[in-house]
Amino acid sequence: MLNCLEMSNPLINIDALSALANLEIPSSRKAKLAEDIGEILSYVERLQALDVGRQHDPRDVRSVSEMRNDVVEPLAQEERDGVVRNFPRVSEDGLLEAHAAIDRDV
Amino acid sequence: MTIRDIQKHYADKTMSVREVTDAYLARIEKRDQTIGAFLETFAADARLRADELDAADEDERAKPLYGIPFANKDIILVAGKTASGGSRILESYKAAYSATTIERLEAAGAIVLGRTNMDEFGCGSSTESSAYGVTKNPIDLARVPGGSSGGLSAAIAAEMAPFGIGGDTGGSIRQPAALCGNCGLRPTYGAISRYGLMAMASSFDTVGIMATNVEDVASVFRVIAGRDPKDANSHTVDAPLPELGVMDVSGLRIGVPKQYFDDRLEPGIVESIEQALCAYEAAGAVRVSLDIPILEDALAIYYVLMPAEVSSNMNRYDGLQYGSVTEGGDLLSQVRATRGAGFGDEVKRRILLGTFVLSAGYVDAYYKKAVRARHALTRALEEAMRGCDVIMGPTSPTVAWKIGEKFDDPITMYLSDIYTVVPSLAGLPAISIPCGALDGLPIGLQIMGRHAQDAKVMDVAHWLLAHA
Numbered sequence: 211m212l213n214c215l216e217m218s219n220p221l222i223n224i225d226a227l228s229a230l231a232n233l234e235i236p237s238s239r240k241a242k243l244a245e246d247i248g249e250i251l252s253y254v255e256r257l258q259a260l261d262v263g264r265q266h267d268p269r270d271v272r273s274v275s276e277m278r279n280d281v282v283e284p285l286a287q288e289e290r291d292g293v294v295r296n297f298p299r300v301s302e303d304g305l306l307e308a309h310a311a312i313d314r315d316v
Numbered sequence: 317m318t319i320r321d322i323q324k325h326y327a328d329k330t331m332s333v334r335e336v337t338d339a340y341l342a343r344i345e346k347r348d349q350t351i352g353a354f355l356e357t358f359a360a361d362a363r364l365r366a367d368e369l370d371a372a373d374e375d376e377r378a379k380p381l382y383g384i385p386f387a388n389k390d391i392i393l394v395a396g397k398t399a400s401g402g403s404r405i406l407e408s409y410k411a412a413y414s415a416t417t418i419e420r421l422e423a424a425g426a427i428v429l430g431r432t433n434m435d436e437f438g439c440g441s442s443t444e445s446s447a448y449g450v451t452k453n454p455i456d457l458a459r460v461p462g463g464s465s466g467g468l469s470a471a472i473a474a475e476m477a478p479f480g481i482g483g484d485t486g487g488s489i490r491q492p493a494a495l496c497g498n499c500g501l502r503p504t505y506g507a508i509s510r511y512g513l514m515a516m517a518s519s520f521d522t523v524g525i526m527a528t529n530v531e532d533v534a535s536v537f538r539v540i541a542g543r544d545p546k547d548a549n550s551h552t553v554d555a556p557l558p559e560l561g562v563m564d565v566s567g568l569r570i571g572v573p574k575q576y577f578d579d580r581l582e583p584g585i586v587e588s589i590e591q592a593l594c595a596y597e598a599a600g601a602v603r604v605s606l607d608i609p610i611l612e613d614a615l616a617i618y619y620v621l622m623p624a625e626v627s628s629n630m631n632r633y634d635g636l637q638y639g640s641v642t643e644g645g646d647l648l649s650q651v652r653a654t655r656g657a658g659f660g661d662e663v664k665r666r667i668l669l670g671t672f673v674l675s676a677g678y679v680d681a682y683y684k685k686a687v688r689a690r691h692a693l694t695r696a697l698e699e700a701m702r703g704c705d706v707i708m709g710p711t712s713p714t715v716a717w718k719i720g721e722k723f724d725d726p727i728t729m730y731l732s733d734i735y736t737v738v739p740s741l742a743g744l745p746a747i748s749i750p751c752g753a754l755d756g757l758p759i760g761l762q763i764m765g766r767h768a769q770d771a772k773v774m775d776v777a778h779w780l781l782a783h784a
Contacts, residue, residue, distance in 0.1 A: 224668065231627060231671040232634070232648065233664060234656025243661075246726050247669050253727055254616040258681065262688040275548045292395070292412025296638035308636050309647035 222247045319384050319478055319532040326383055333383035333427075337366040340385045340429055344476045352451045353461075353471040355390055357430035358397060365427050380539055382425035387471045389482025390431040391438060392523070393512040394418050401514045402434040402464075404447040405639045405658025415512020416547070417481055417523050417540045424539045429477055433467030436660045438483050438516040439626065440464050441491060441732045444723050445662040452719070453496060455757060459716040462492030462732075465526065469496040472526055479527035479536055485516045486618055487711075487736025489524030490748035494711035494760020497750045499777070500526040501533050502736075504768050505743030507553045508537075509544030517625035520618075520740045530749065530778035531560050537770065556771040560778040566600030568776065571704035575611040576735060581713045588752030588759045589710050595784045604704045610693045611738060617693060618737040619730055620673050620686035626663070627670025633658065665726065694742040701766050706776050710735055711748040711760030735762055745770040749777045751784075 299307035325331035393411035443466025454474035469492035493500025635641040635654035644653030673682035739746035751761035765773035
């Protein structure tokens with residue numbers, strides 16, 4: 211559990227949250243963001259008093275999802291080129307480049 | 317001009333498609349320097365398409381939106397064009413394909429004029445949270461146009477486009493429509509394909525339609541609504557009849573929740589809503605007083621679930637496959653730096669809030685509780701709507717406010733969504749239409765219908781504008 215918040219007295223740990231969210235926050239913005247999030251959490255605290263039962267009722271989900279068959283469909287060359295053009299780094303021989311993802315220390 | 321006005325010009329041969337398109341582009345050139353509704357116009361492409369349409373055969377001319385220009389909120393993809401979502405992180409992104417809605421509009425003969433300003437990724441209620449500057453309300457340039465589709469609404473109110481499309485998650489079409497005096501529809505969840513709409517909060521996201529009148533909204537709905545295999549949540553609902561306004565409101569049961577009318581609502585707005593309700597009653601409609609206590613909690617439910625979904629959807633913006641990159645050493649450092657530099661404060665606030673309500677230890681108390689509360693609210697609304705055909709109330713608790721007035725106070729800003737989030741939570745169709753003014757600033761009436769009864773919502777809305 212994150213040591214971010216006492217339910218009755220919100221104290222937000224912006225460093226812990228921003229690490230979880232992979233989001234750099236400048237030091238100058240941390241206090242204001244913590245204050246804002248604390249206020250929003252105080253506002254939504256009213257939900258704790260709401261009696262809506264503890265169990266999820268499967269009938270609550272009015273699912274209208276209609277899934278396609280999992281079949282590979284060819285992508286138009288123009289569309290493919292459009293996707294590749296957006297890559298920030300493409301090597302001279304057309305390979306898409308990114309930083310190494312191995313040895314990631316989280 | 318309305319869509320019908322433009323079509324009359326074409327039928328009478330008093331204007332060509334090129335002349336209409338040029339007229340709108342000239343209007344943008346003239347007025348948008350002070351308003352800031354458009355981020356970019358596609359003038360050359362629009363003129364080219366207009367010339368093609370002028371040379372087209374009768375089959376092409378018979379298409380439902382033949383030669384009708386429109387504005388596109390910068391969150392819906394147009395192939396080959398920049399699509400920024402109002403964010404710095406997508407400043408350099410060019411769409412590789414067009415959204416289904418764009419394809420359907422273009423196939424019906426419509427011409428996209430350009431992309432309009434918006435709060436970053438739809439996160440905002442005033443269009444002050446765009447990375448590209450503030451859009452001003454054409455009715456009073458010192459005031460906001462609402463949000464997040466403020467650019468779209470300002471463009472339509474200033475007659476820079478006859479209609480437009482954009483995302484509506486918690487009110488992003490309806491609230492700016494109300495603040496600028498337009499009509500704005502949020503369809504039943506899934507009634508219009510979201511393929512090519514940038515995701516904000518997926519269980520709420522819809523593509524909405526805005527115009528100056530309900531007939532135009534209905535004309536566009538008929539073209540873009542319906543099942544799309546590329547959006548698994550999409551389905552087909554009944555479309556409005558070609559001729560609106562034939563309905564008899566006698567016997568129409570209008571639900572009015574008492575929770576909508578408290579001290580957060582400006583008194584002048586109460587009067588206008590009351591006048592609209594009286595107009596329906598005078599024609600034989602029946603007012604049904606509703607007491608739905610959980611409506612008091614709608615905004616709190618929304619502001620737990622929406623940030624949770626925003627935090628998840630925004631994970632795709634990491635600078636690895638597209639978008640702006642801020643170099644920062646190893647992979648993770650670069651991702652963090654890219655997101656830190658690319659997102660504005662409001663998006664960051666929602667990502668952090670969403671991360672919190674989904675984090676171990678708090679997910680039960682916040683997220684899961686809000687999910688159950690959302691279902692309870694949906695059930696309560698369904699129960700209430702067994703006794704009425706539509707539910708009416710204000711779209712926004714206030715008229716357009718001064719630029720900067722609420723910007724540093726998120727809770728006050730969020731409270732402007734207090735009525736629009738209700739249909740969003742329940743996935744129900746709702747439209748905002750103009751119903752009077754307060755000190756010269758437009759007031760919106762929100763009409764919410766039963767699931768898949770988008771056509772009825774439009775019919776009821778059109779009746780008021782045609783008869784009041």
